[in-house]
Amino acid sequence: MWNEKLEERLVRYCAIATPSDSASPTAPSTACQWDLLRLLEQELRDMGASEVELGEFGHLMATVPGNCDGPVIAWMAHVDTSPQFNGLGVKPLVHRNYQGQDLVLPDDTSQVISPSEFPYLKGKVGHDIVTASGISLLGADDKAGVAIVMTLAEHLLKNPQIPRAKTRLCFTPDEEVGRGVKHLDFAKLGAKYAYTLDGGDVGELCYETFSADKAVITVTGVSIHPGYAKDKLVNALHLACQIVEMLPKVIRTPETTEGRQGFIHASSLQGTSSEAVIQLILRDFELEGLKSHHELIESICHSIQLAEPRAQVKVEFTEQYRNMRYWLDKEMSPVHMASEAFRKANIEPNLTVLRGGTDGSWLTEKGLLTPNLFAGMQNFHGPLEWVSIQDMAQAVGVCVELVQLWARQPVAPAG
Numbered sequence: 001m002w003n004e005k006l007e008e009r010l011v012r013y014c015a016i017a018t019p020s021d022s023a024s025p026t027a028p029s030t031a032c033q034w035d036l037l038r039l040l041e042q043e044l045r046d047m048g049a050s051e052v053e054l055g056e057f058g059h060l061m062a063t064v065p066g067n068c069d070g071p072v073i074a075w076m077a078h079v080d081t082s083p084q085f086n087g088l089g090v091k092p093l094v095h096r097n098y099q100g101q102d103l104v105l106p107d108d109t110s111q112v113i114s115p116s117e118f119p120y121l122k123g124k125v126g127h128d129i130v131t132a133s134g135i136s137l138l139g140a141d142d143k144a145g146v147a148i149v150m151t152l153a154e155h156l157l158k159n160p161q162i163p164r165a166k167t168r169l170c171f172t173p174d175e176e177v178g179r180g181v182k183h184l185d186f187a188k189l190g191a192k193y194a195y196t197l198d199g200g201d202v203g204e205l206c207y208e209t210f211s212a213d214k215a216v217i218t219v220t221g222v223s224i225h226p227g228y229a230k231d232k233l234v235n236a237l238h239l240a241c242q243i244v245e246m247l248p249k250v251i252r253t254p255e256t257t258e259g260r261q262g263f264i265h266a267s268s269l270q271g272t273s274s275e276a277v278i279q280l281i282l283r284d285f286e287l288e289g290l291k292s293h294h295e296l297i298e299s300i301c302h303s304i305q306l307a308e309p310r311a312q313v314k315v316e317f318t319e320q321y322r323n324m325r326y327w328l329d330k331e332m333s334p335v336h337m338a339s340e341a342f343r344k345a346n347i348e349p350n351l352t353v354l355r356g357g358t359d360g361s362w363l364t365e366k367g368l369l370t371p372n373l374f375a376g377m378q379n380f381h382g383p384l385e386w387v388s389i390q391d392m393a394q395a396v397g398v399c400v401e402l403v404q405l406w407a408r409q410p411v412a413p414a415g
Protein backbone atom coordinates (compact mmCIF):
# COMPACT_ATOMS: atom_id res chain seq x y z
CA MET A 1 0.00 0.00 0.00
CA TRP A 2 2.99 2.30 0.52
CA ASN A 3 5.11 1.22 -2.46
CA GLU A 4 4.34 4.13 -4.76
CA LYS A 5 4.95 6.77 -2.11
CA LEU A 6 8.15 5.10 -0.95
CA GLU A 7 9.56 4.82 -4.44
CA GLU A 8 8.68 8.38 -5.35
CA ARG A 9 10.29 9.67 -2.16
CA LEU A 10 13.39 7.50 -2.30
CA VAL A 11 14.18 8.44 -5.91
CA ARG A 12 13.66 12.13 -5.23
CA TYR A 13 15.74 12.15 -2.01
CA CYS A 14 18.61 10.08 -3.47
CA ALA A 15 18.99 12.51 -6.38
CA ILE A 16 19.82 15.28 -3.88
CA ALA A 17 23.53 15.10 -3.08
CA THR A 18 24.19 15.10 0.68
CA PRO A 19 27.65 13.64 1.42
CA SER A 20 29.00 14.62 4.84
CA ASP A 21 32.64 15.60 5.39
CA SER A 22 34.66 14.63 8.45
CA ALA A 23 37.25 17.34 7.79
CA SER A 24 34.72 20.16 7.94
CA PRO A 25 34.39 22.03 11.25
CA THR A 26 30.78 23.15 10.66
CA ALA A 27 27.52 21.53 11.81
CA PRO A 28 26.14 20.17 9.55
CA SER A 29 29.51 19.37 7.99
CA THR A 30 28.31 20.20 4.46
CA ALA A 31 25.87 22.89 3.29
CA CYS A 32 24.25 20.51 0.78
CA GLN A 33 22.55 18.64 3.63
CA TRP A 34 20.35 21.72 4.16
CA ASP A 35 18.89 21.14 0.66
CA LEU A 36 17.27 17.88 1.72
CA LEU A 37 16.47 19.09 5.25
CA ARG A 38 14.59 22.13 3.88
CA LEU A 39 12.73 19.99 1.37
CA LEU A 40 11.66 17.60 4.15
CA GLU A 41 10.65 20.56 6.32
CA GLN A 42 8.30 21.81 3.59
CA GLU A 43 6.97 18.32 2.94
CA LEU A 44 6.17 17.84 6.65
CA ARG A 45 4.29 21.16 6.74
CA ASP A 46 2.39 20.22 3.58
CA MET A 47 1.30 16.89 5.02
CA GLY A 48 -0.01 18.62 8.15
CA ALA A 49 2.61 17.68 10.76
CA SER A 50 2.80 20.06 13.70
CA GLU A 51 5.75 21.60 15.59
CA VAL A 52 7.87 21.43 12.43
CA GLU A 53 11.22 22.96 13.30
CA LEU A 54 14.60 22.96 11.59
CA GLY A 55 17.28 23.82 14.13
CA GLU A 56 20.57 25.66 13.66
CA PHE A 57 22.63 22.45 13.65
CA GLY A 58 20.46 20.74 11.04
CA HIS A 59 18.11 18.73 13.23
CA LEU A 60 14.65 18.64 11.70
CA MET A 61 11.91 17.74 14.20
CA ALA A 62 8.15 17.44 13.81
CA THR A 63 5.16 15.98 15.61
CA VAL A 64 2.26 13.76 14.71
CA PRO A 65 -0.20 14.61 17.50
CA GLY A 66 -1.41 11.73 19.65
CA ASN A 67 -4.98 10.52 20.14
CA CYS A 68 -4.25 8.47 23.25
CA ASP A 69 -1.74 8.20 26.06
CA GLY A 70 1.53 6.37 25.87
CA PRO A 71 5.21 7.23 25.94
CA VAL A 72 6.46 9.63 23.26
CA ILE A 73 8.46 7.72 20.65
CA ALA A 74 10.87 9.42 18.24
CA TRP A 75 11.44 8.02 14.74
CA MET A 76 14.84 8.93 13.36
CA ALA A 77 16.82 8.76 10.12
CA HIS A 78 19.92 10.55 8.84
CA VAL A 79 19.97 12.70 5.70
CA ASP A 80 23.71 12.56 4.93
CA THR A 81 25.42 9.94 2.78
CA SER A 82 28.83 8.37 3.24
CA PRO A 83 31.87 10.34 2.06
CA GLN A 84 33.64 7.00 1.40
CA PHE A 85 32.44 6.87 -2.23
CA ASN A 86 31.22 9.46 -4.75
CA GLY A 87 27.82 10.74 -3.67
CA LEU A 88 27.43 13.45 -6.32
CA GLY A 89 25.33 13.15 -9.47
CA VAL A 90 23.31 10.21 -8.15
CA LYS A 91 20.90 8.87 -10.79
CA PRO A 92 18.51 6.48 -9.05
CA LEU A 93 17.22 3.72 -11.35
CA VAL A 94 14.11 1.64 -10.68
CA HIS A 95 14.29 -1.97 -11.89
CA ARG A 96 10.61 -2.76 -11.76
CA ASN A 97 9.36 -6.30 -11.17
CA TYR A 98 12.84 -7.76 -10.84
CA GLN A 99 13.22 -11.19 -12.47
CA GLY A 100 16.40 -12.58 -10.91
CA GLN A 101 18.87 -11.30 -13.51
CA ASP A 102 22.21 -9.55 -13.03
CA LEU A 103 21.69 -5.81 -12.69
CA VAL A 104 24.26 -4.11 -14.96
CA LEU A 105 24.67 -0.45 -14.08
CA PRO A 106 24.54 1.64 -17.29
CA ASP A 107 27.08 4.41 -16.55
CA ASP A 108 29.82 1.86 -15.76
CA THR A 109 28.89 -1.56 -17.09
CA SER A 110 31.70 -3.20 -15.08
CA GLN A 111 29.50 -2.54 -12.05
CA VAL A 112 27.15 -5.51 -11.79
CA ILE A 113 24.85 -6.48 -8.93
CA SER A 114 24.54 -10.22 -9.25
CA PRO A 115 22.30 -12.53 -7.21
CA SER A 116 25.10 -15.13 -7.26
CA GLU A 117 27.36 -12.70 -5.44
CA PHE A 118 24.67 -11.17 -3.24
CA PRO A 119 22.28 -14.00 -2.28
CA TYR A 120 19.83 -11.66 -0.54
CA LEU A 121 18.88 -10.37 -4.00
CA LYS A 122 17.70 -13.87 -4.98
CA GLY A 123 14.73 -13.54 -2.66
CA LYS A 124 13.59 -10.31 -4.31
CA VAL A 125 12.06 -11.63 -7.52
CA GLY A 126 8.95 -9.58 -8.27
CA HIS A 127 10.22 -6.62 -6.24
CA ASP A 128 11.02 -3.14 -7.47
CA ILE A 129 14.76 -2.67 -6.96
CA VAL A 130 16.39 0.75 -6.85
CA THR A 131 20.09 1.15 -7.71
CA ALA A 132 22.41 3.99 -8.70
CA SER A 133 23.83 4.19 -12.23
CA GLY A 134 27.35 2.84 -11.62
CA ILE A 135 29.36 5.99 -10.88
CA SER A 136 28.03 6.90 -7.45
CA LEU A 137 26.56 5.34 -4.36
CA LEU A 138 22.75 5.36 -4.15
CA GLY A 139 22.34 6.81 -0.68
CA ALA A 140 19.61 4.40 0.45
CA ASP A 141 21.76 4.65 3.59
CA ASP A 142 19.88 6.41 4.93
CA LYS A 143 17.39 7.92 2.49
CA ALA A 144 15.49 4.64 2.64
CA GLY A 145 15.11 5.38 6.36
CA VAL A 146 14.09 8.99 5.63
CA ALA A 147 11.46 7.83 3.12
CA ILE A 148 10.15 5.24 5.60
CA VAL A 149 9.76 7.79 8.43
CA MET A 150 8.10 10.33 6.10
CA THR A 151 5.69 7.67 4.82
CA LEU A 152 4.92 6.56 8.37
CA ALA A 153 4.15 10.17 9.35
CA GLU A 154 1.88 10.69 6.34
CA HIS A 155 0.06 7.41 7.01
CA LEU A 156 -0.63 8.37 10.64
CA LEU A 157 -1.77 11.87 9.68
CA LYS A 158 -4.14 10.53 7.02
CA ASN A 159 -5.57 7.85 9.30
CA PRO A 160 -6.51 9.57 12.54
CA GLN A 161 -8.37 6.46 13.70
CA ILE A 162 -5.05 4.61 14.24
CA PRO A 163 -4.25 4.76 17.97
CA ARG A 164 -1.00 6.61 18.60
CA ALA A 165 0.57 8.53 21.44
CA LYS A 166 2.29 11.80 20.56
CA THR A 167 4.80 10.78 17.91
CA ARG A 168 8.02 12.67 17.17
CA LEU A 169 9.99 12.64 13.93
CA CYS A 170 13.64 13.60 13.83
CA PHE A 171 15.96 13.87 10.82
CA THR A 172 19.64 14.36 11.53
CA PRO A 173 22.80 15.24 9.57
CA ASP A 174 26.34 13.85 9.73
CA GLU A 175 25.71 10.30 10.97
CA GLU A 176 28.36 8.98 8.59
CA VAL A 177 31.04 11.16 10.18
CA GLY A 178 29.93 10.18 13.67
CA ARG A 179 28.65 13.48 14.99
CA GLY A 180 25.07 13.82 13.78
CA VAL A 181 23.44 13.83 17.19
CA LYS A 182 26.18 15.49 19.23
CA HIS A 183 24.24 18.79 19.28
CA LEU A 184 20.81 17.21 19.57
CA ASP A 185 18.50 18.97 22.02
CA PHE A 186 17.05 16.04 24.00
CA ALA A 187 14.61 18.26 25.89
CA LYS A 188 13.23 19.65 22.65
CA LEU A 189 12.90 16.18 21.15
CA GLY A 190 11.03 15.15 24.30
CA ALA A 191 10.98 11.43 23.57
CA LYS A 192 10.97 8.55 26.03
CA TYR A 193 12.45 6.12 23.48
CA ALA A 194 13.63 6.38 19.89
CA TYR A 195 14.22 4.12 16.91
CA THR A 196 16.60 4.72 14.03
CA LEU A 197 15.58 3.33 10.63
CA ASP A 198 19.11 2.66 9.43
CA GLY A 199 19.53 -1.10 8.98
CA GLY A 200 19.70 -3.71 6.21
CA ASP A 201 17.80 -6.98 5.72
CA VAL A 202 14.11 -7.35 6.53
CA GLY A 203 13.84 -8.51 10.14
CA GLU A 204 17.01 -6.86 11.38
CA LEU A 205 16.57 -5.53 14.90
CA CYS A 206 19.78 -4.28 16.40
CA TYR A 207 20.44 -3.36 19.99
CA GLU A 208 24.14 -4.15 20.03
CA THR A 209 26.85 -2.08 18.38
CA PHE A 210 30.60 -2.00 18.75
CA SER A 211 32.29 -0.08 21.51
CA ALA A 212 34.77 2.14 19.75
CA ASP A 213 37.90 4.11 20.55
CA LYS A 214 40.58 5.58 18.38
CA ALA A 215 44.31 5.78 18.97
CA VAL A 216 46.83 8.20 17.52
CA ILE A 217 50.50 7.24 17.78
CA THR A 218 53.01 10.01 17.17
CA VAL A 219 56.62 9.02 16.54
CA THR A 220 59.18 11.81 16.68
CA GLY A 221 62.62 10.96 15.32
CA VAL A 222 65.88 12.92 15.24
CA SER A 223 66.31 14.99 12.09
CA ILE A 224 69.80 15.57 10.65
CA HIS A 225 71.11 16.31 7.15
CA PRO A 226 71.28 12.81 5.64
CA GLY A 227 74.83 13.40 4.38
CA TYR A 228 76.06 13.85 7.95
CA ALA A 229 73.63 11.57 9.70
CA LYS A 230 75.78 8.60 10.70
CA ASP A 231 74.87 7.50 14.23
CA LYS A 232 72.71 10.59 14.70
CA LEU A 233 69.57 10.41 12.53
CA VAL A 234 66.59 8.53 13.90
CA ASN A 235 64.03 7.96 11.16
CA ALA A 236 60.44 8.23 12.39
CA LEU A 237 59.11 6.46 9.29
CA HIS A 238 61.11 3.30 9.97
CA LEU A 239 59.88 3.21 13.56
CA ALA A 240 56.28 3.84 12.55
CA CYS A 241 56.43 0.99 10.05
CA GLN A 242 57.79 -1.31 12.74
CA ILE A 243 54.85 -0.42 14.97
CA VAL A 244 52.35 -1.23 12.20
CA GLU A 245 54.24 -4.48 11.49
CA MET A 246 53.97 -5.53 15.12
CA LEU A 247 50.16 -5.25 15.21
CA PRO A 248 48.77 -8.79 15.03
CA LYS A 249 47.59 -9.36 11.50
CA VAL A 250 45.94 -12.71 11.91
CA ILE A 251 43.70 -12.41 14.93
CA ARG A 252 42.81 -8.76 15.25
CA THR A 253 42.33 -7.00 11.91
CA PRO A 254 38.96 -6.20 10.29
CA GLU A 255 39.79 -8.50 7.37
CA THR A 256 40.33 -11.51 9.65
CA THR A 257 37.44 -11.04 12.08
CA GLU A 258 33.64 -11.34 12.00
CA GLY A 259 30.62 -11.83 14.23
CA ARG A 260 31.45 -10.88 17.79
CA GLN A 261 35.21 -10.58 17.34
CA GLY A 262 36.83 -7.20 17.81
CA PHE A 263 39.75 -5.68 15.93
CA ILE A 264 42.45 -3.04 15.64
CA HIS A 265 42.51 -1.31 12.27
CA ALA A 266 45.44 0.84 11.13
CA SER A 267 43.54 3.43 9.09
CA SER A 268 46.24 5.97 8.26
CA LEU A 269 50.03 6.40 8.29
CA GLN A 270 51.43 9.79 7.42
CA GLY A 271 54.69 11.53 8.03
CA THR A 272 58.27 12.36 7.27
CA SER A 273 61.58 11.02 8.56
CA SER A 274 61.33 13.45 11.46
CA GLU A 275 57.72 12.78 12.52
CA ALA A 276 55.16 10.12 11.66
CA VAL A 277 51.55 9.73 12.80
CA ILE A 278 49.64 6.44 12.83
CA GLN A 279 45.86 6.48 13.22
CA LEU A 280 44.15 3.37 14.51
CA ILE A 281 40.56 2.47 15.28
CA LEU A 282 39.80 -0.03 18.04
CA ARG A 283 36.57 -1.99 18.08
CA ASP A 284 35.08 -4.60 20.40
CA PHE A 285 31.66 -5.56 21.75
CA GLU A 286 33.03 -5.86 25.30
CA LEU A 287 34.91 -3.25 27.32
CA GLU A 288 37.46 -5.88 28.42
CA GLY A 289 38.21 -6.59 24.77
CA LEU A 290 38.66 -2.90 24.08
CA LYS A 291 40.98 -2.69 27.08
CA SER A 292 43.13 -5.51 25.74
CA HIS A 293 43.45 -3.61 22.43
CA HIS A 294 44.67 -0.59 24.40
CA GLU A 295 47.20 -2.72 26.28
CA LEU A 296 48.53 -4.29 23.13
CA ILE A 297 49.09 -0.91 21.47
CA GLU A 298 50.73 0.47 24.60
CA SER A 299 53.07 -2.49 24.89
CA ILE A 300 54.13 -2.22 21.23
CA CYS A 301 54.83 1.50 21.63
CA HIS A 302 56.74 0.81 24.83
CA SER A 303 58.98 -1.80 23.22
CA ILE A 304 59.81 0.51 20.28
CA GLN A 305 60.57 3.32 22.74
CA LEU A 306 62.90 1.03 24.73
CA ALA A 307 64.71 -0.10 21.60
CA GLU A 308 65.26 3.49 20.42
CA PRO A 309 65.43 5.87 23.40
CA ARG A 310 66.42 8.86 21.20
CA ALA A 311 62.99 8.79 19.57
CA GLN A 312 59.73 9.79 21.21
CA VAL A 313 56.76 7.49 20.90
CA LYS A 314 53.46 8.84 22.21
CA VAL A 315 50.04 7.28 22.08
CA GLU A 316 46.74 8.99 22.75
CA PHE A 317 43.39 7.21 23.02
CA THR A 318 40.01 8.88 22.44
CA GLU A 319 36.63 7.36 23.28
CA GLN A 320 34.26 7.28 20.29
CA TYR A 321 31.06 5.41 21.24
CA ARG A 322 29.86 2.50 23.37
CA ASN A 323 27.82 -0.63 22.76
CA MET A 324 24.16 0.32 23.33
CA ARG A 325 23.53 -3.10 24.89
CA TYR A 326 25.16 -1.96 28.18
CA TRP A 327 22.11 0.29 28.74
CA LEU A 328 19.41 -1.62 26.86
CA ASP A 329 20.18 -4.76 28.88
CA LYS A 330 18.76 -2.93 31.88
CA GLU A 331 15.63 -1.82 30.06
CA MET A 332 14.69 -4.06 27.18
CA SER A 333 11.15 -2.78 26.58
CA PRO A 334 12.02 -0.88 23.34
CA VAL A 335 13.54 -4.10 21.97
CA HIS A 336 10.74 -6.36 23.18
CA MET A 337 8.08 -4.03 21.80
CA ALA A 338 9.86 -3.94 18.45
CA SER A 339 10.04 -7.76 18.38
CA GLU A 340 6.31 -7.93 19.01
CA ALA A 341 5.63 -5.42 16.23
CA PHE A 342 7.76 -7.47 13.82
CA ARG A 343 5.69 -10.57 14.61
CA LYS A 344 2.42 -8.66 14.18
CA ALA A 345 3.73 -7.68 10.74
CA ASN A 346 4.55 -11.37 10.05
CA ILE A 347 8.29 -10.79 10.15
CA GLU A 348 10.56 -12.93 12.30
CA PRO A 349 12.81 -10.56 14.28
CA ASN A 350 16.50 -11.17 13.73
CA LEU A 351 18.44 -9.73 16.66
CA THR A 352 21.74 -8.88 15.00
CA VAL A 353 24.92 -7.33 16.29
CA LEU A 354 26.11 -4.37 14.28
CA ARG A 355 29.84 -4.29 13.50
CA GLY A 356 29.79 -0.52 13.60
CA GLY A 357 27.97 2.23 15.43
CA THR A 358 24.75 4.10 14.87
CA ASP A 359 23.49 7.44 16.10
CA GLY A 360 21.63 5.24 18.57
CA SER A 361 24.89 4.15 20.22
CA TRP A 362 25.52 7.67 21.36
CA LEU A 363 21.87 8.53 22.08
CA THR A 364 21.49 5.40 24.20
CA GLU A 365 24.61 6.20 26.20
CA LYS A 366 23.19 9.69 26.86
CA GLY A 367 19.92 8.22 28.14
CA LEU A 368 17.64 7.97 25.09
CA LEU A 369 17.38 4.24 24.39
CA THR A 370 17.48 3.90 20.59
CA PRO A 371 17.58 0.47 18.92
CA ASN A 372 18.01 0.30 15.14
CA LEU A 373 15.45 -1.20 12.75
CA PHE A 374 15.88 -2.46 9.18
CA ALA A 375 15.33 -0.10 6.28
CA GLY A 376 16.27 -2.56 3.52
CA MET A 377 19.55 -1.00 2.33
CA GLN A 378 22.19 -3.33 0.82
CA ASN A 379 25.87 -2.90 -0.20
CA PHE A 380 25.83 0.62 1.19
CA HIS A 381 28.78 3.06 0.89
CA GLY A 382 29.60 1.85 -2.63
CA PRO A 383 28.43 1.78 -6.27
CA LEU A 384 26.59 -1.54 -5.89
CA GLU A 385 24.19 -0.17 -3.30
CA TRP A 386 20.56 -1.21 -3.79
CA VAL A 387 17.27 -1.41 -1.94
CA SER A 388 13.91 -3.11 -2.51
CA ILE A 389 10.83 -0.89 -2.30
CA GLN A 390 8.86 -3.86 -0.95
CA ASP A 391 11.41 -4.29 1.88
CA MET A 392 10.97 -0.62 2.74
CA ALA A 393 7.19 -1.09 2.77
CA GLN A 394 7.63 -3.90 5.29
CA ALA A 395 9.56 -1.48 7.49
CA VAL A 396 6.67 1.01 7.34
CA GLY A 397 4.36 -1.85 8.32
CA VAL A 398 6.50 -2.64 11.37
CA CYS A 399 6.55 1.04 12.41
CA VAL A 400 2.75 1.32 12.14
CA GLU A 401 2.38 -1.76 14.37
CA LEU A 402 4.94 -0.43 16.82
CA VAL A 403 3.22 2.95 17.10
CA GLN A 404 -0.01 1.15 18.05
CA LEU A 405 1.69 -1.15 20.57
CA TRP A 406 3.23 1.81 22.38
CA ALA A 407 -0.10 3.67 22.34
CA ARG A 408 -1.50 1.06 24.68
CA GLN A 409 1.34 1.35 27.20
CA PRO A 410 0.89 3.28 30.43
CA VAL A 411 3.09 6.36 30.78
CA ALA A 412 5.38 6.18 33.80
CA PRO A 413 4.53 8.99 36.22
CA ALA A 414 6.97 11.89 36.10
CA GLY A 415 9.72 11.99 38.72
Ligand SMILES: [Zn+2]
Binding pocket: 078, 141, 142, 175, 198
Ligand atom coordinates in the same frame (compact mmCIF):
# COMPACT_ATOMS: atom_id res chain seq x y z
ZN1 LIG B 1 23.31 4.88 7.92
